[in-house]
Amino acid sequence: MPTTSRLSAIQDWVATQVSPHRLKHIEGVAQTSGRLAKHFGLAVEKARLAAWLHDCAKELPRSEMKKWIRKAGFRLDASEERMPGLWHPHAGAAIALKKWGIRDNAVLEAVRCHTLGSPQMGPLAQVVFVSDFIEPGRRFEGVGTVRSLAGKNLRKAVLAKASMTIGFLFDKKMKVHPRLLETWNEFLDGK
Ligand SMILES: [Fe+2]
Ligand SMILES: [Fe+2]
Structure with a gap:
């Protein structure tokens, strides 16, 4: 299916x-995502596609999420298994792959890493993570600072x-998945 009609079906x-x-x-x-992708010279259609799919699984029952994750052969790590709030990125990527036949790794990565990031994630995934x-x-305190940073330096x-997400989780005494800390550590060495 051509990209445009596939996007509209999605x-x-x-x-x-x-x-x-x-x-x-x-x-x-x-x-x-489309605006940032254009700004940074990335594929606008891919960014929009990943953004449209990023939360598509968020309201599915947990059993359905697990079904899609299994179908795509994806694995949750031990921490993710214990945190069902972290299942929908994987289920969304599984749906992108198995229901919509999207094989573009950058798009799948952007869906799969939109919540925790990943130390190795590429620019398209960074765009969706930030968007x-x-x-x-989004209206929370400090969002304006991140908005203005996003136009200048994606990393x-x-x-x-x-850092804001980790700070929020600490304040609320909530668990922090190690991958979010790995993302923080990696991107601290900003380029
Ligand atoms: Fe999400
Ligand atoms: Fe979202």
Whole structure:
């Protein structure tokens, strides 16, 4: 299927999978991802595609998420197994691969790493990771700082999201997945 008509089929389908509130968030992430991809000379259509799929599995029952993850042959690590809030990125990437036939590794990586990042993630995944945090619907304190960083230095924006998320989790006495810390450590050596 040509990319444009596939994207529009995916948009229609995602609208049936999530609440109106989440759909608005997804539209915001797609808009911001497209803009940042253009700004940094990356593939705009791929960024929009990954953004449209990033939260497509978020409202599925846990058993359905697990089914898709198994179907794609993806593995959750031991910490992820204990944190069901971290299943939807993997399930979303599994749906991208198995339902929509998307084999582009950069797109799959962007969906799969949108919550925790990854020390090795490429620029497209960085764009979606940051856009998930700064899309126009996000209103929390400090979001403006990350928005203005994102237009200048993508790696620093990744670092800012990682540090704000880790700070939030510490404050709330919530668990931090080691991969988020690995993302922080790697991007601290900003280029
Ligand atoms: Fe998400
Ligand atoms: Fe999201």
